[in-house]
Amino acid sequence: MQYSNSGGNILAASELLDSILTRFQRGAVISELESEFGLKRDHLFYLRNINSKAIQSLALMVNARSAVTLNVDVEKLNLLLSSCVNANNADVNALLRNVDANFNGLHAIEYTIANQYIDLIYSELDLLLDASKQVKFNAPPKTLSLLSGLTGLKKSIVPFVMINKGVFTFDIDLTAFTFALRAFDAKYSQVNEVISLIKMGADFDFVKTYNGYCDVSIQYFKNLRKIFDIQTFSTEKLAVKKKLDIYESFNGSLKSEGTYKKAVIQAHIACNVPIEIVVKVIKKFETEIELDDEILESQLDELHRLLP
Structure with a gap:
């Protein structure tokens, strides 16, 4: 949750996405969420199947277009804050008992959003401590004034209210x-193809050349290898028969699949070895074949020279 660059809106894509996914986890159906959030069925079908690791990236792209904002009823909020400020100990204890009786884990996401909003407002209050800065307050002045009078338990019950x-x-x-x-x-x-190749044990050159979509930095590649615990692979301890199986699988796949990338991936799957190993084995065999051809050609040249 953050203010837009103009300060006029509170961007809340992440909070919306978390709310929708939470409702799906609670068993909500598409039709319920259509009316609850005002989204189209296509939107909700897509979000229901989205990978959790992609949520933050999606939220950034939605916020970049100011597509989702948090609408706060400031008049209603100020009345609630005023009641909290003026509440005596008995009132606060009654509210706490109400919280204990009516709120549970099902309200966790709603509580988080409300609490984040309060923290966002409080961050502006902190600016009051530095008189040397030129400050533009985004929050309504009355709301800031009321929040400044809340401490301890009174502050903690505001999100629930x-x-x-x-x-x-x-x-x-x-x-x-x-x-x-x-x-x-x-x-x-695009990125998912890169991640998929890295998880299959491809080396940097293969990922960069054959991901088919985007440029990949060496640092990004190294970071993802660490995240997925992918090691650098060697063919030294690989049995000769295993190497032959890999090369035969690659050649067979190359004839049927038609492309180098598909043939390498098929050999990786068939022989259960990382792509990096497949590529190294292919290069080794092809180098030896080229070397054998060169030796044979040299020997034939020498034979032709000696023969009358």
Whole structure:
């Protein structure tokens, strides 16, 4: 959650995505979420099947287009904050008992969003301590004033009260959201191919040359190898028969699959060895064949020279 560059909106793509995925995990169906969030069925089908590791990247692309913003009913929020500020100990204890009775793990994502919003406002209060800075406050002045009067337990109950009274909702620009999803899907397909090759044990040259979509930096390659615990592979301890099997599998696949990349991947699958090993074995055999051809050609030349 963050303010837009203009400061006029609170960008909340990550919070929306987390809310939708949480609702799916609770057993919600597409039709329920259509009416709850105002998204189209195609959007929700796509999000239901998205890989969890891609959520943050998608959120960044959605936020870049300001497609999802958090709409806060400031008037309602200020009334709630005013009640919390003026609450006595008995009121606070009553609210805490209500929280204990009515809130559970099912409200975790809603609580997180409300708490993040409060933290966002409090971060502006912190700026009041530095008089030398030129500060532009994005939060409503009345809200800032009321929050400055909250401490301890009173502050801790604010997110629960916000959830209970329905203070915030999501505003979604469907056109911008659709564009972001399409752009992300294209980018994700590219990166996913790179990740797939790395997980199959391909070396840097193979990944860079045959991922088919995008440029890959050596640092990115090294980082992903560490993440997936992929080692550098050697053919030294590989049995001769295994090497022959790999090369035969590659040649057989090359005839049927038609491309070098597909044949290498097929040999990787068939022989259960990393792509890096497959490539090294192929290069070794082809080098030896070329060397044998050169030796044979040299011997024939010498024979022709000696013969009358």
